Amino acid sequence: MEDIKQRIKISKYWNGIFWIIGFLSTLVGLVLLLVLMIDLFMDGAPRLSYKFFTSFPSRFPEEAGILSAWVGSFLVLLVTAGAAIPLGVAAGIYLEEYARKNWVTDIIEINIANLAGVPSIVYGLLALGLFVYLLKFGETILTAGLTLALLILPMVIMATREAIRAIPGSIREASYALGATKWQTVRWHIIPYSMGGILTGIIIGLSRAIGETAPIITVGALTFIAFLPASPVTSEFPFISFKWLMDPFTVMPIQMFNWVSRPQKAFQLNAAAAGIVLMGMTLLMNGVAIYIRYKFRKKIRW
Amino acid sequence: MNPIKAESKNLDFYYGNLQALKNVSLRIQERKITALIGPSGCGKTTYLRCFNRMHDLYPHNKYHGEIILYPDQINIISSGVDPIEIRMRISMVFQKPNPFPKSIFENVAYGLRVRGISNRSILSEKVEKSLRNAAIWDEIKDRLHLPAFDLSGGQQQRLCIARALATDPEILLFDEPTSALDPIATGKIEELIMGLQEHVTILIVTHNMQQAARISAFTAFMYLGELVEFGDTDSLFVNPQNKLTEEYITGRFG
Numbered sequence: 001m002e003d004i005k006q007r008i009k010i011s012k013y014w015n016g017i018f019w020i021i022g023f024l025s026t027l028v029g030l031v032l033l034l035v036l037m038i039d040l041f042m043d044g045a046p047r048l049s050y051k052f053f054t055s056f057p058s059r060f061p062e063e064a065g066i067l068s069a070w071v072g073s074f075l076v077l078l079v080t081a082g083a084a085i086p087l088g089v090a091a092g093i094y095l096e097e098y099a100r101k102n103w104v105t106d107i108i109e110i111n112i113a114n115l116a117g118v119p120s121i122v123y124g125l126l127a128l129g130l131f132v133y134l135l136k137f138g139e140t141i142l143t144a145g146l147t148l149a150l151l152i153l154p155m156v157i158m159a160t161r162e163a164i165r166a167i168p169g170s171i172r173e174a175s176y177a178l179g180a181t182k183w184q185t186v187r188w189h190i191i192p193y194s195m196g197g198i199l200t201g202i203i204i205g206l207s208r209a210i211g212e213t214a215p216i217i218t219v220g221a222l223t224f225i226a227f228l229p230a231s232p233v234t235s236e237f238p239f240i241s242f243k244w245l246m247d248p249f250t251v252m253p254i255q256m257f258n259w260v261s262r263p264q265k266a267f268q269l270n271a272a273a274a275g276i277v278l279m280g281m282t283l284l285m286n287g288v289a290i291y292i293r294y295k296f297r298k299k300i301r302w
Numbered sequence: 303m304n305p306i307k308a309e310s311k312n313l314d315f316y317y318g319n320l321q322a323l324k325n326v327s328l329r330i331q332e333r334k335i336t337a338l339i340g341p342s343g344c345g346k347t348t349y350l351r352c353f354n355r356m357h358d359l360y361p362h363n364k365y366h367g368e369i370i371l372y373p374d375q376i377n378i379i380s381s382g383v384d385p386i387e388i389r390m391r392i393s394m395v396f397q398k399p400n401p402f403p404k405s406i407f408e409n410v411a412y413g414l415r416v417r418g419i420s421n422r423s424i425l426s427e428k429v430e431k432s433l434r435n436a437a438i439w440d441e442i443k444d445r446l447h448l449p450a451f452d453l454s455g456g457q458q459q460r461l462c463i464a465r466a467l468a469t470d471p472e473i474l475l476f477d478e479p480t481s482a483l484d485p486i487a488t489g490k491i492e493e494l495i496m497g498l499q500e501h502v503t504i505l506i507v508t509h510n511m512q513q514a515a516r517i518s519a520f521t522a523f524m525y526l527g528e529l530v531e532f533g534d535t536d537s538l539f540v541n542p543q544n545k546l547t548e549e550y551i552t553g554r555f556g
Contacts, residue, residue, distance in 0.1 A: 101361065171400060171403075173356065173359070173400070174396065174400045174401075174402065174462070174465075175402075176356070177354060177389055177396075177466075178389065178390075178393070178412060178413040178416055178465070178466075178469065179390035180412075181386060184416055188412070188415070189402060193403060300403040302400075302403065
């Protein structure tokens with residue numbers, strides 16, 4: 001009897017020790033994040049105003065704003081989404097539903113998994129050679145958007161495959177047993193049922209793309225820019241213009257980098273304010289991703 | 303005696319190098335219920351899934367021999383025959399109810415949509431008829447647009463039967479359709495299947511010998527991939543010719 005009590009005591013002692021270790025470990029991450037955010041907010045929050053969003057960068061820190069940066073980020077992301085979504089989803093569906101499982105697809109699979117881990121600057125170099133020099137797209141929104149699309153393509157493909165794999169085989173069999181072709185099964189079942197997971201993956205990918213700096217600098221984004229790209233909407237027929245694709249641009253993280261590298265304290269505050277905006281954008285996108293996942297999970301049960 | 307609807311002749315089936323069916327020859331009578339019984343792993347489900355070429359969905363599966371479908375005498379498992387055509391003529395109900403995560407209406411209408419039918423009134427008419435034939439119309443007629451997974455397990459399985467009936471199949475395959483259901487739901491499904499034989503030829507796999515005895519006109523006993531004995535259900539259960547069959551139906555193994 002005494003023996004058992006002694007054992008339990010020792011076991012509980014170790015249990016308590018791990019509780020403390022685990023709690024402290026969690027605390028480190030949490031506290032660091034909190035300190036970072038508070039620091040950012042104390043510096044940047046006073047600079048946040050309507051004017052900050054609607055002003056171009058300037059030599060005078062109090063007048064400088066992020067207009068060209070957030071418009072640039074938005075347009076670049078538009079190109080990224082437009083390229084990465086159709087390519088990534090189509091590739092994911094093909095690999096999961098159509099491709100035969102053999103050593104070729106195994107190699108493709110390993111390659112895609114590795115692509116996700118390639119440093120982003122390497123994508124920048126690739127894009128510089130491919131889009132800027134070879135295809136002569138120039139140092140434009142189009143080039144930057146396509147570069148980031150390459151960067152997140154593996155993420156979109158993997159998210160698509162993951163979402164498709166979650167669909168039980170019995171659902172596929174039910175569809176095929178009624179005489180459906182592969183495409184009918186994909187169109188009516190696979191795509192709708194995996195849409196939640198796919199959208200989540202896309203948004204997580206885009207929220208990574210919005211913060212990327214290195215590849216964008218590599219393809220030649222301007223760091224000081226005081227004009228906007230051509231408007232996508234025009235007053236003349238056909239009311240839509242794609243001239244903006246070929247315009248020079250800057251993006252949020254580059255604008256931040258630019259300000260941080262200035263000696264004046266006031267520019268540092270601008271950088272902090274831009275940081276808050278960028279973080280807000282990322283958090284918003286992740287929030288949307290979580291909401292979509294929740295929404296689709298509720299709608300689809302097997 | 304009814305005419306023959308389908309006939310397998312010397313059917314072999316392989317999963318890769320593993321032979322799962324050995325020389326199975328069997329005649330299935332039109333508008334009768336034929337039951338396949340046998341212990342787990344005896345090949346009864348494998349055999350059933352040959353009839354609508356489900357094995358074609360997975361790699362490394364091979365058929366040898368013939369399954370002739372009457373009256374046009376095509377060989378179901380011939381590589382020259384399109385499995386999609388076969389699946390349009392021969393429907394299947396699975397072991398676990400597997401409705402699509404769509405509305406009740408869309409579940410039943412799916413087979414018709416696959417065939418390019420999108421006319422609203424034709425779809426409605428067919429859906430109602432199929433749900434009536436599957437003995438579930440009265441329970442759900444007011445909630446056709448609610449999701450199918452809100453139904454109970456037994457209702458889901460009857461919905462799957464309605465889905466399979468909507469395309470007017472020539473043969474209906476059942477793969478242990480009641481193994482995931484409680485006794486009351488099982489009773490309803492059995493009654494439903496017995497009523498269906500007026501319209502359609504039925505081949506049913508069951509792990510439950512009493513079920514085979516209750517509903518089928520003919521029973522095939524399979525063991526280790528071979529057809530051991532086949533005959534009309536009454537004589538097979540009362541007076542089995544083969545010693546293995548006798549041991550199995552008296553519960554000495556399986």
